[in-house]
Amino acid sequence: MLLVTGITGHTGRYFLQELIDHKYEGPIRCIVRETSDTSMLDNSGLNIEKAVGELTDQDFLDGAMVDVDEVIHIASIFYSTKVIKAAVKNNVKRAIFVHTTGIYSKYKSASEEYQDIERTVKQTIEVNKSEIQLIYLRPTMIYGYLNDRNMIIFIKMVDKLRVFPVISKGKNLLQPVNGRDLGKAYYQILLNKEIITGDYILSGDEPISMLEMLELISNYLNKKTFFINIPLGMGVFMGRLLKFITFNRIDYIEKIQRMGEDRNFHHDAAKAGFKYSPMLFRDGLKIEVDEYLKSKND
Secondary structure (H helix, E strand, O other): OEEEEOOOOHHHHHHHHHHHHOOOOOOEEEEEOOOOOOHHHHOOOOOEEEEEOOOOOHHHHHHHOOOOOEEEEOOOHHHHHHHHHHHHHOOOOEEEEEOOHHHHOOOHHHHHHHHHHHHHHHHHHHHOOOOOEEEEEEEOOEEOOOOOOOHHHHHHHHHHOOEEEEEHHHOOEEOOEEHHHHHHHHHHHHHOOOOOOEEEEEOOOOOEEHHHHHHHHHHHOOOOOEEEEEOHHHHHHHHHHHHHHOOOOOOOHHHHHHOOOOEOOOOHHHHHHHOOOOOOHHHHHHHHHHHHHHHHHO
8 A cells, every 4th residue: 555645736637637547557545634625535536544643643643654655655755754763663664755956955954863863764764674775765856836936936026026136146057847847747756666765855857046947937937037146145235134123133244155056966866776757847837827917817
């Protein structure tokens, strides 16, 4: 049996659509909350069993993992330690964890907690002498739907602001990945049983600078936007000043520093391992901007 967490979330729904489109025949147990919208699960036509509970509840997870052979953990990385404990306890054979490229950031607040979580996952496997096959999938900045909490923020800001500040001339590189491509990748690696362990980055087609991305958004919105440069040093100074005058309650220093950090990562291993092939960023962005404009007019 396959167990899936996060299937009612945004990228989880794209994965579910892949299962539906390919008429996946195996039994699937999906962990959902009482408040989750399960209409897509209920109408999928698949062999789905719902396990209603919270990923914070270790006893619930232990029970949900009974008779499971494989788990795909799409929900937050912050539940990974509890998920791996349940998987190891129930002798699950294969675990696919969707984590993040944020672990590679040179800034402590963006990476340290992720590193601690993965150390705990590794220790859990080693201490219990488990033979579970662990695979990490690491998406870059995820976009492609109106509540993605990433691209939609930039779209809304460019739509509202005629003068837009960018750190360090917007030269830092990004490589956003569309949620549709993630859904396909999860399905591809689920079927590829030859991959038993590994670490796979799931990035967009090509790197793009922050400024190029913002200009593309502006063009799709049919807006005339003026981008002004804020040197990184000045941005950090303003962040420190804000932290000082708010008595440390507001601390954006590392967030500002990350605005000057390259966050582009190649996906060669995923391409070779399971034929990962993401869509063109400009095509995926156009879909999201069009959906945003439609939602404004509805």
